[in-house]
Amino acid sequence: MSLIAAQNYLNQGNLQAAHRETMRIIQGNPHDLEALRVLLAIALKSRNSLKIAQILNQINRLDPSQASLFDEALAWHQIQLPQWAITALKQLNPERITRAKLSSSAANLATQYDQHSLGLALTKRTVVLTPNNANAHFELGRSLVFSGDFEAGQQSLIASLNIQPAHPLALQLLATLPKAYWPQDLLQQIDNAIAEASQLGDLKRLHEGRYRVLEDKGAYTQAFSAIETANNLHREQLGSRLTDPSEKLSSILTTFDQLTVTTHTSPSEATPIFIVGLPRSGTTLLEQILSGQDEIQALGELPQLPGIVERAIQHAKANEYVVNSSLVAKHYLEQTAPLRTNSHYFVDKMPLNYQLIGFIARALPSAKIIHIRRDPMDVCFAQYRQIFADSAHAMDYSYSLEHLASYHQSFSQLMNQWEQRFPNRIFDIAYEQLVTAPKTSLASLSQYLGIELAAECLDLRLNERAVSTASAGQIREPIGGQHLGRWRHYEAAMMPHLAKLLRD
Template sequence: MPDSANSQRHRRAVSALNRGDLRAMAGECEAIVAADPDFADAWFLLAIAAEARRDLPGALAQLERAVSLAPDNSDYLAQQAKLLALLNRPAAALAAADAALAAGEPRALALDTLGVVFTRLGEHARAARVLQRAVDAAPSNAQFHFNLASAQQFLGDESGARAHYERAIDLQPRFARAYWALSELEKTAPDTTRQARLEALAADPALGAVDRLYIGHALSRLYEQRGDYPAAFAALCEAKNAQRERIAYDRAQDEALFAALQQGFTAADPEPRPPQQDWTPLFIVGMPRSGTTLVERMLSAHPAIAGLGELQDFPHAVKAASGERSPRVLDPAVIAGALEADPEQIARTYRNALETRGGTPAPGTRYLADKQPLNVLQLGFILRALPAARVIIVRRDPLDTCLANYRQLFAVNFSYYNYAYDIADTAHYYCLFDRLCRHWHTLYGARIHALQYEQLVEDPRQTLGAALDYLALPWDDACLDFHHRDGAVTTASAMQVRQPLYRDAIGRWRKYEKEMAPAIAELREQGVTGV
């Protein structure tokens, strides 16, 4: 086929991409590479189409063809870094990102992609610098401002984050996610102008279900700050009900998952053995919004503990060992497969991931703290694969936990949080969690340390001291000065843990006692104590 024909196909492919017709784009590109396998940009566009289909391995293979043909193309290298990060290959992703920056001055879109990659890899200061370059190159792009604001928020730059969220809204007045993110920064209710905007958006029937979630959460926070708790809860219900109907959450799916875990682990594994490194893994787990970030922040102020944040490395190690290709990271099939796997394989994969991610721990570091709350689902695999590991389960008042989960807008594409679109479903999930925790304590006893959030707030010295005793570490006053620490926080508690301890969240559910009736009934029916 003459070059001119391929050029025409390429123009049609780019046009199809611009109008969102990825199938047409892929068809044109497949014809191009059939005639000319060295047409790099066709491979690049095919990778974009494969990623949209969630075929990440296929997308990476096609992207690598493009990079092999044009090794100095920063667009290709940035996309390669993104795919490697999504595939949980942090070292390779970082190398590709560095190569993209070294290849010359990337375009604004590539800079934004690289900034998001650095954020995912925990390189938050680098992310903010690169995202600032993207904003400087394309100051009218609302999404670039939003991404920069997110990075600044993680780093504790509240004023910078607020300015860029507001700029994103100025550029795109219906930017629902930016309204929500901005509401998370507000300590007092904003002016009536923003309330009017939010209420107008919430009343717009054309607003999509996901955008409705963001606007509903922003409105709820505003009403709560003004003391109108019935309106705050109603705003959440209206937004969340639409999403719950869209996803068709099924309690039975979570029931099957928890049952598979309890049936898969019925006897304690061998007693702990000495760690194979100079450091020991420390897992801080619990229900989301139960105080795990606060505990990790306080403990990692200790010179012998390095906090790594919320990692997906252990769940990915279990999934890889299971050999399953199901879409969920953990489900009954993955559990069954991983139970047959060599625990040492899981341990080796996890240790390698930590060492690749964090490098050599600082001298004197005895624990690397992995604060992924949902690793509570992985405890059987953790204590089988890593017998020397230490585990702290953070517990909080059941009703405060349920309300906090319902008030939180979790990642909308992460199905593990689908319970949180209904307050009764949230309480039902809490019951599953509660039974699983009691199961783990029965199996593993003193190998697990339970820490109560309310006790930590009321008596941090004694409560944290008991946790340090469990870790065989001496007390250090730095643990009480946690809110002055530098470093990024990427969880839903990013702003709260930069403040001193406060009691405002204890008993918050009482402000919503009438609205919490379905949760109260569910918890009592299931026999949860403390309700």
């Protein structure tokens, strides 16, 4: 009865009462795993790292299972301590996992931390455990696509559709692959699935896939109608959460100016290379080029810095508005250390880190900041044509052409302010030059980074690194200008909404 009472107190947010009830049970039976797990939940609520570690050690001694290892990784993930989450994940042995739900959840978490080899092994295990589950085959297909194995990925996606012909995510992902991997009747399969679907989430994915196939056929009027439908469906899902995004961007400098952000001057044991810019501006392409150099390790879209800066800001507001940049640097380098190998340079390709450039400049004086710009109309449409993950709240603005235009203007103003305040810290590169004159771009990047980038970096076929962003289906293509000016196919429909971008 006490455990039920403890859980009720926990649900009500009464941590003291929940702790009291739980400890009564543990004092009577120190081996009660359920009580220890409730105690862990209480410690997680209070973010007490030492207490969390102690409870996890007790649980692992009593239950040294794969499930306990994953619970440990999840606990550290929940309180934003990725270095410990990754350490726990790396201890998992997929072959010893006996529950598909566990292997699937662990695979998703591993992928979030750019542990793609482990994620792939876990998704394969999920298929072994549930061979007749369409979602299991889809997850394996997605992992294979991220890894660049499009042929095997296609086979897994087809296997998913053989079990569930209207699987929306499998059909959507197939449509993002190069056309050579499309089933001949892909458009018909998508149309059939749309006729059956009733959930907004499923419909928006299917209409995005439909857009891609229709665009390939040159049916641009129908294609725009499909992607507009997908965006409208997502906006309907967002409901009241959808607000003008420019307000947040305009508040970034205000917040920065309210703070005293100290300048950290000590050298770092590693040099981060931050690639910033709007999503779909070419950040993944640039990251893939740089990762082709042996001295540079690409770590994907790292969540560490935004969390560290947010906590530093909250702490500063309670402590005379002073941000200790040396602590920001210390925490960032500590939290990225488990991901880094022996490479001195590492790439952090979180595009939205452009919002944190002031903190980067002050905390990490040796860091390189590369800002990739893309034609306003192209980059706005590139975002509009992509239905992002439901968890990507930062992209809520991208489902409205008007909000896209407003956001782009605010983004440009913020970048201009950062460049004025921190001259010579930000290296600008144009996406258009990167894809049409890649050798010239490579030379200028070499000069800025102080590394002689090899010409082989431009041959993306040689790069076997996994990519888990929306660019996964096209990042293996030869570098070229094939994606420039795509918006012009839809100029008549877009101009009423985005014309001000051309005037600015």
